[in-house]
Amino acid sequence: MSHIIHRSLQSTPLTAVGARGIHIMDAQGKAYIDASGGAAVSCLGHAHPDVLAAMHAQTDKLAYAHTSFFTSEASEELASHLAAHAPRGMDKVYFTSGGSESVEAALKLARQYFVEIGQPERTLFVARGQSYHGNTLGALAVGGNEWRRRQFAPLLMDVGRVSPCYEYRGRQDGESQDAYTQRLLQELDAKFQEIGPQRVIAFVAEPVVGATLGAVPPTPGYFKGVRELCDRYGILFIADEVMCGMGRTGTLHAVEQEGVVPDLMTIAKGLGGGYQPIGAVLVRAEIIEAIRQGSGLFQHGHTYIGHPMATAAALAVQKVIQRDQLMPQVRSRGAYLMRALQAKFGQHPHVGDIRGRGLFCGIELVRDRASKATFDPELKLHARIKAQALANGLLVYPMGGTVDGRHGDHVLLAPPFIVSEADVDQIVNRLATSIAQVLAAAGVA
Ligand code: PMP
DSSP, X not given: XXXXXXXXXXXXXXOEEEEEBTEEEETTSOEEEETTHHHHTOTTOXXXXXXXXXXXXXXXXOSOOOTTXXXXXXHHHHHHHHHHTSSTTOOEEEEESSHHHHHHHHHHHHHHHHHHTTOTTOOEEEEETTOOOOSSHHHHHHOOOHHHHGGGGGGSOOEEEEOOOOHHHHSOTTOOHHHHHHHHHHHHHXXXXXXXXXXXXXXXXXXXXOTTTSSBOOOTTHHHHHHHHHHHHTOEEEEEOTTTXXXXXXXXXXXXXXXXXXXXXXXXXXXXXXXXXXEEEXXXXXXXXXXXXXXSSOSOOOTTTTOHHHHHHHHHHHHHHHHTTHHHHHHHHHHHHHHHHHHHHTTOTTEEEEEEETTEEEEEEOSBTTTTBOOOGGGOHHXXXXXXXXXXXXXXXXXXXXXXXXXXXXXXXXXXXXXXXXXXXXXXXXXXXXXXXXXXXXXXX
């Protein structure tokens, strides 16, 4: 038995010994197509020569210098790069070592901002159900994944909760898309009113929902409406783009496609593409200016923020994305992936929904397409699909989300941006085979 406290304490995962491009190799020499980029992390695939070269060069120069004494060239250059490509005005950058840390920093920045400008009565966050914002206590509190929260609920701060924008399950029969969107916005407005809008710090949401729902994009106008409501009450809008950001949906930031600018935006996974642990918060300059003119100090920090190895690797990743013009490629390959999923699963009796943006796609499994009834959670279909795909040399990210207190199964795909059309065909074929095998074994097919 391993000495590592793995997530499952009943089994030890495979040992990865190497990786190249879109493949990861295990200790037995078996290759797996990394069709989920881990958890939407590996945007450039593995062992990209430009990133490896930048990392080697940085090791020779400077591995670490504590940020209370020093900044570094790599960190400054990465921050400038991010600011230059950020939504308008979001040109301040706070580095972290991952997604949860970015969410924690964003929550604290937002709170400190209101203290500094003389609104200390703002103490509450509002966030959505069936969302995931990380596993540290603050991030877990704003997240709406009941399964992850349950044991820790007594330790978590109170958060105002509203419904996610989840058209497949949320829009009622006969309700137009626009009416559904307006209903969600009314619910958010009512929640602000119930709490007292002057007590709310920020609304936190994933522009395209990742882990809990499986690549669910918002309805048109939803985030425009969110922005308007937040502006009406002076509430900040924090976009959590840890999973859907940094090019995954076909634009560098997913909110670009919604035509809104958040006040704070968390990024992580695709920022460093898995070459180093790194995350960041992009912040509107006015927020930082208010803190600068107030106490002059963000009351936060971790030992490894702005780690030169991490920022050098992330800078190399982001430069390759620009140089190789990978955004148009994500859009075209993403469209190809969507067509391939529709061709394979569009008529499948147990696939209720196919959705996503760019190379961030999901399918949702149902017992019955007409009623959208979910499978019995005891079948643990999502876990079995993960295991079967693994056996078939495919890494996908299946999850069981909670749907109206019941369980729903979905599979998330987030392949590297360098994936070819032939790779996409292979991914979809292996996924279809894996699902067919699991359904047959479960006595469903
Ligand atoms: N926010 C979102 C939207 C995420 O998807 C995740 C990770 N799946 C996190 C935060 C937490 O990131 P990390 O696991 O790097 O702490």
